[in-house]
Amino acid sequence: MATLIAPSLLAANFANLQKDIEMINRSEADWFHLDIMDGVFVPNISFGFSVIDSIQSLCKKPMDAHLMIIHADNYIERFKNAGINRLTVHYEACTHLHRTIQQIQHEGMKAGVALNPHTPVFLLQDVIKELDTVLIMSVNPGFGGQTFIEQSCEKISELKELILKKQAPTLIEVDGGVNLETGAKLIAYGADVLVAGQFVFGSESPEETIYQLKHL
Numbered sequence: 511m512a513t514l515i516a517p518s519l520l521a522a523n524f525a526n527l528q529k530d531i532e533m534i535n536r537s538e539a540d541w542f543h544l545d546i547m548d549g550v551f552v553p554n555i556s557f558g559f560s561v562i563d564s565i566q567s568l569c570k571k572p573m574d575a576h577l578m579i580i581h582a583d584n585y586i587e588r589f590k591n592a593g594i595n596r597l598t599v600h601y602e603a604c605t606h607l608h609r610t611i612q613q614i615q616h617e618g619m620k621a622g623v624a625l626n627p628h629t630p631v632f633l634l635q636d637v638i639k640e641l642d643t644v645l646i647m648s649v650n651p652g653f654g655g656q657t658f659i660e661q662s663c664e665k666i667s668e669l670k671e672l673i674l675k676k677q678a679p680t681l682i683e684v685d686g687g688v689n690l691e692t693g694a695k696l697i698a699y700g701a702d703v704l705v706a707g708q709f710v711f712g713s714e715s716p717e718e719t720i721y722q723l724k725h726l
């Protein structure tokens with residue numbers, strides 16, 4: 511399977527989101543990656559439902575929301591109604607993770623779990639078969655433009671092994687510090703989906719950059 515590319519809107523121009531969304535629609539990107547931060551789970555606040563509601567009709571590709579929030583359970587239905595197709599919660603922020611995953615899938619969305627850099631892969635062994643996606647954080651969540659943490663590659667190998675062992679249908683998504691160099695390495699280790707923010711939107715031609723990531 512060709513690697514899927516999910517540009518993160520966090521690095522887009524919020525004064526003209528429509529322009530960047532249309533660029534992603536035209537490009538070879540596969541998903542829109544939406545980073546939702548609450549200022550509690552992570553030391554930053556991004557955007558919420560008013561923005562997602564406004565862009566949902568513009569986004570012509572699946573919307574992949576990465577929740578960096580506590581109390582995610584309270585908002586699952588609202589994310590569904592806002593047009594989100596794939597909903598990822600953080601392992602570290604969910605006490606009853608299995609129930610949360612069930613609720614997301616009950617709403618008809620694909621369910622993902624994100625792991626902070628310090629959270630080991632084996633903690634997912636009892637839920638992996640239920641997961642559509644595992645999101646390996648290759649930076650500490652909260653900000654774009656950070657440096658890739660090399661240890662993430664080893665985690666991908668471990669996750670790949672767990673997925674094969676359990677015969678799980680799970681996609682491996684990686685988020686943080688992705689560029690052509692780290693992207694190529696991540697694909698070699700077994701990543702299925704690459705999220706990229708600063709590398710795409712900070713480049714001269716974001717559409718061309720997406721093409722380059724897609725064809726690594």
Ligand code: DX5
Nearest residue numbers: 518651652654655687707708
């Ligand atoms: C960080 C977010 C990322 C971020 C990635 O908390 O989850 O999705 O936008 O940004 P880059 O690609 O710039 O590291």
Ligand code: ZN
Nearest residue numbers: 545576685705
């Ligand atoms: Zn993200």
